[in-house]
Amino acid sequence: MADILSPLPGIFYRKPAPDKEPFASEGDRIEAGQAIGMVEIMKQFSEVRSEVSGTLERFAVEDAGAVNPGDVIAVVAES
Amino acid sequence: MTFSKLLIANRGEIAVRIIRTARELGLRTVLAASEPDATSYAAELADEVEVIGPAAAGKSYLNTEAVLGAATATGCDAVHPGYGFLSENAAFARAVADAGMTWIGPDAGAIELMGDKSRARQAAEDAGVPTFRGSHGSLSPDDDAAAIAAEVGYPLVVKASAGGGGRGIRLVTAPEELESTLAMARAEAQGAFGDPSVYLEQFVSAARHVEVQILGDGEHVIHLGDRDCSLQRRQQKVVEEAPAPGLPEPVRTKILSSSIELGKLCSYRGLGTVEFLYDPVSHEAAFIEMNTRLQVEHPVTEMITGLDLVREQILVARDGVLRLSQQDVTFTGHAFEFRVNAEDPASNFLPSPGTLSRLDWPGGPGIRVDSGVVTGSVVAPFYDSLLAKLIVWDSRREDTIVRSLRALGEVRIEGVKTTLPLLQAVLARSEVRDIVHSTKFIESTPDLLGVTS
Numbered sequence: 001m002a003d004i005l006s007p008l009p010g011i012f013y014r015k016p017a018p019d020k021e022p023f024a025s026e027g028d029r030i031e032a033g034q035a036i037g038m039v040e041i042m043k044q045f046s047e048v049r050s051e052v053s054g055t056l057e058r059f060a061v062e063d064a065g066a067v068n069p070g071d072v073i074a075v076v077a078e079s
Numbered sequence: 080m081t082f083s084k085l086l087i088a089n090r091g092e093i094a095v096r097i098i099r100t101a102r103e104l105g106l107r108t109v110l111a112a113s114e115p116d117a118t119s120y121a122a123e124l125a126d127e128v129e130v131i132g133p134a135a136a137g138k139s140y141l142n143t144e145a146v147l148g149a150a151t152a153t154g155c156d157a158v159h160p161g162y163g164f165l166s167e168n169a170a171f172a173r174a175v176a177d178a179g180m181t182w183i184g185p186d187a188g189a190i191e192l193m194g195d196k197s198r199a200r201q202a203a204e205d206a207g208v209p210t211f212r213g214s215h216g217s218l219s220p221d222d223d224a225a226a227i228a229a230e231v232g233y234p235l236v237v238k239a240s241a242g243g244g245g246r247g248i249r250l251v252t253a254p255e256e257l258e259s260t261l262a263m264a265r266a267e268a269q270g271a272f273g274d275p276s277v278y279l280e281q282f283v284s285a286a287r288h289v290e291v292q293i294l295g296d297g298e299h300v301i302h303l304g305d306r307d308c309s310l311q312r313r314q315q316k317v318v319e320e321a322p323a324p325g326l327p328e329p330v331r332t333k334i335l336s337s338s339i340e341l342g343k344l345c346s347y348r349g350l351g352t353v354e355f356l357y358d359p360v361s362h363e364a365a366f367i368e369m370n371t372r373l374q375v376e377h378p379v380t381e382m383i384t385g386l387d388l389v390r391e392q393i394l395v396a397r398d399g400v401l402r403l404s405q406q407d408v409t410f411t412g413h414a415f416e417f418r419v420n421a422e423d424p425a426s427n428f429l430p431s432p433g434t435l436s437r438l439d440w441p442g443g444p445g446i447r448v449d450s451g452v453v454t455g456s457v458v459a460p461f462y463d464s465l466l467a468k469l470i471v472w473d474s475r476r477e478d479t480i481v482r483s484l485r486a487l488g489e490v491r492i493e494g495v496k497t498t499l500p501l502l503q504a505v506l507a508r509s510e511v512r513d514i515v516h517s518t519k520f521i522e523s524t525p526d527l528l529g530v531t532s
Contacts, residue, residue, distance in 0.1 A: 009432055009460040011135045017270075018137070042421070042430035042464040064135040066115075066461065 002052045003060075004074045006067040010041035012048070014063040022063075023047075028056045036074055039067060054078040081397060082157040082181050086111055086150040087125065089161030090140065091451035092467055093373070094121035097159050100389040106157075111149045113139035115459050120452055129153050134461045140164045143171045150180060157181040157396070163463070166372040167194060183396045185349045185371045192345055193369040197240040197278040203366040206341040208353070209333065211365040213280035218261075227279060228257050234282040237264040241272035243368050245314030250282060285517040286356040288316075289323040289364065291338035292380050293351050294391055296401040300342035302335045303380050303388070304410050310505055312428070312521045317498070318505060319376035319416045321383050324476055325514035326357065330364050341369065350377075350392045359517075375418070375468070378449060382414035382472040413476040415483050415506075420464040423496035424530050431496035432460040441489035445472040445482055458495050466497065480506060504530045 006012065014022040014037045024036045035047040036056065050056075060072040067073065084107040087094050094110060098121065101108045110125035115134050122128045129149040132139035139145065141164060150158055158175045160166035160183070169187040176182050184190070193199045197217040204210050212231045217240050218224055228235060228251070237260055239247030249264045251257050261277065269275040288311065292303040307323035308316045323331070338353040352374045354367040377388045386408070395401055422428040438454045440446075450467035452458065458466065471486050473479040487503050504527050510516045521527050 011461055019273075041432070041460045042462065044430055064133075064138060066134040 001057070002050075002054070002076045002078055003072045004036060004048060004050055004076060006039055006048065006061075006069060006071045006073050008039050008041050008046060009068050010039045010066075012061045012063070012065055012067045012073055013038050013040065014059070024056050026056055026058050030054060030056050030076055048073055050074075050076055052076055052078045080181050080399075083107060084109065084153070084155045084157070085183075085393075086129075086146070086153065086155040086158045086180075087121075087161065088140070088146045088158055088165055089163070090116050090119065090121060090462065091465060092449050093161040093375070093451075094119075095124060095451055096449055097161060097389055098124045100387055100393065101159075103387075104390065104393060106393075109149070109153045109155055111140075111146050113461070115457075115461065120450075120456055127153055134459070136164065136462065143168070143174060146171075147174055147178060150175070151178065155180060157183060157393075159183040159393070160372065162372050162375055167370070169194065181396050183349070183393055185347055185351060189345050189347055189351075190371045193351075193371050194243070195240055196238060196243055196368055197276060199369055200278070200280075200366065202344060203337075203341055203353075203369075206337060206344040208337040208341050208366045209355075209364055211281040211283070211356070214278045217276040217278050224261060224279075225254065225257060228254065231279050231281055236280050236282050237261060237277050238280055239264065239268035239272055239274070240276035240278060241268060241274040247271060283356055283358050283365075285360070285519065286358050287323075287516075288354065288367075288518050289326060289334065289357045290352050290354045290374075291334050292374070292377070292388075293338050293342045293347065293353060294388075294395065294401065294403070295342045295347040295349065295351070296395050296399060297346045297348040298343075299401050299404075300339045300347055301401065301403060301405045301408060302339055303384055303386065303408055305331060305334065306376055306379055308376060309516055309518050310511070310521060311518050312501075316376065317418055317521060318502065319379055320476075320479075321379035321414050322410065323357075324413075325359070326364075327362055330357065330362060334364050349395060350374075350388060356518075359515075375465075376416050378447060378468060378470045379414040379416045382447070382470060383410050383412055384408055385411070412472055412474045413479045414470060414472045415479055417469045417471075417483070417487065417502045417506075418465055418498070419467045419469060419490070419492070419502070420498045421458045421466050421495045422464050422498055424498055424501045424528070425496075427529075428498070429496075430460065430464055432458045433495040434458070435492065435494040437491055437493035439489070439491040440467075441469070441486040443482075443486070445479075446470075446486050447472075466492075466495075477512070480512060500530045501527060
């Protein structure tokens, strides 16, 4: 299991825009370097990427939830 | 329509600004605040605080049901939207009015008209406001875009009708790029704004941004002078001033009088800003868009007119008639506004949230500070980075620059990084003193980016 941590404080979003599909969903196959969401800090957006390949087990933060640096955003089962 | 309790649907420095005037007018104030803002400086100053949702603006400040619910639950009979958030949301303005409350702003029809940039441009033309060469209204799919573009001339810009504030604009330098850029711009506009309509407009390479403040009651419209907001970075204003310097008098007269005509044409009620690009080479000014709300930079107008714009805005919403005539408005001196943002200019303007361990503002004659924070305030990562605005007045522009450099030098902020070094460096430039800068100046001057204190 590998945790994906928030690099920044802000708001975590699972979709690139409210009317778009999520970056990834629980159960999806994820490749290393793939974006699984983004964090907004003061109107600037940064993508959150997985460092490992595997299966996206679960999100630990709800969509549009507040995050602090180091918070676990999602858990990936490496494979 | 008379009212006694005002809901403030905003946060930060503008919420503080509105509370101050509301209190002077004897109004009770309710601050609609997100959870993290429930202990903000604005929340401390308000008579009541109503929490409207979690940190994410989409679930709090942009949640029309929650904001309206807060107004109803606390017995408010008026709503002030400030700027940003719901201030130019016509459906929200209508919902407030339908709920029997007074909306401090123009009616929903005027917000809708000016929100559609191609309709707004047409209204400006009809009112005699100078516009750049361009297509008349949105391009329809049947239009011969190539022929219209040839008439406008290259280079030109494709603009999204639903855009604004510098968003949804693409440059076309030659005819062979037109078709592909149009297709891309339409797709982008559909994605970003839910409306694929675009229009064409002449491109101006080095222009200044000037704007006219108007105030109307639906029948009478007056101007409160002009401002210059050319000092921008990424389409965001950094420093503003009033009056607009270096503007030939015939150009100034034309933009002031035609802005009044535009206000009359749309029966404008409340405060509004008509924005122009001014080409210093051809001495032409042309309409960009109209903002149907209180503007961030309104204090520079207050400094040179001696008026409280928020008071006039609230009174015209209450009484329905302007109490000022054009002859009542006089202009004295020159004012600058500096936006102090929690961003680090030395690290590519990376946002810098944190806790303010020290916050010392300057003093002395001609100095005003509109701040949303005090020592000990937490600067949250969730919203705009604007901490405060430093506003400086003196009798002449050159004196105001000297006083501003002195005032900026007195500011001490610890706990977050701020844009103060950029503000000081900009003001020290000869291009700004000599008024030869354009809206591209900050971004095209490497010495100004990455500046450290």
